[in-house]
Amino acid sequence: MAGHILTVAQQKGGSGKTTLAAHIAVALSKVAEGPVAVLDVDPQGSLGTWFEAREELLGEDQTGLAFRTASGWGSRREAKSLARSHEFVVIDTPPKTDVEAKPAIDAADLVIVPIQPTPVDLWATGQTIQLAEREDTEAVLLFNRVPPRAALTQEMTEAIAKSGFEIFEARLGNRTAFASSMGTGRTVMEIAPSGKASKEVAAFISELVQRFQPDNF
Template sequence: MSGRILTVAQQKGGSGKTTLAAHLAVALARQSGEPVAILDVDPQGSLGTWYEARENRLGEDNTGLEFRTASGWGARREARSLARSHGYVLIDTAPKTDTDAKPAIDAADFVIVPIQPTPVDLWATAQTVELAAREDTPALLVLNRVPPRASLTEEMADAIKASGYDALNARLGNRTVFAAAMGRGHSVMEEAPSSKAALEVGLLVEELIARIE
């Protein structure tokens, strides 16, 4: 049986897409016990830069992940190849056009869509959800970079439900530790395992595994 392919996509920039992909990959490897691969199809290569920092810090054989890059329709072939030997494949996509995202979404079992809790972000998310629907791929929204004690967050959570979108209950806060960990090739589970951020990621991945399995 092939592993699950999870494509992290959001056509609006600044959603925290790459940070989410990296943290999901590390947490899935830790919590599922299965091998995990990451595939960077974003020309900016931010996930690849993070992985290089991870290799420099931990050693090439100790990253706990396998890393590949691909472009265009090669993303679908590469993802399916990786899924034959990994329990999970995480794909990081570019915040661009349908043409760039389509192969990675077409290959996916689920599309994970990070969304900041603002009306503008919800409007922009519609494009990504519609693209996933055209490819017949289920989309799961994740509230990301959530500010503390913001009444707007609950309003947006209600708006997401009213829109008919499927969203996970677990949320990731707007915490500087995420960016700090990424800069060192780490995740918050490794950098600050007792932090609120690490707890949030753990709960998110626990819920995600339950949903997709």
């Protein structure tokens, strides 16, 4: 098996990387034909804390995921190792540090860059895109924590189009369900499967997997 490595990266803090990584991993575990792993490269260890809560809630053998941690250049080696036995490997990276993020981006087949629809977030995103370009890795933006105000989101959509950055059509809203689900070691798909947040995640995952296996999903 030669699995796909997905790295969630964003140089700006507060973009929702860890929450996104967890939701990607769980959602993929429901639709992928093979197993899914998560790799926490962020020294804060927030993804690991979420996974421990998930183990306590569901049981160590019932999380639906494999979990590993790594740092620095070890993240590239660990990601490649996991990809040999998992269909997808989802990596959560720390903000504001090329040292930790660079190997994880280098190992990736795709970098997913969460961005809130504000000018400040777009300015910061350029650094992450440039890092991915230096590693010759494809990077695609994802609107995350999108507020109800459509005007600003539309402005940022146009600004991104002018910048030449690629962005997913799907968007994730600024919904409390994301944070509340993470606190229990779960995701919105598990606490409110018919809710708006779950539908947004499903739309994104459908778009994501089409990039890899268009005939199987």
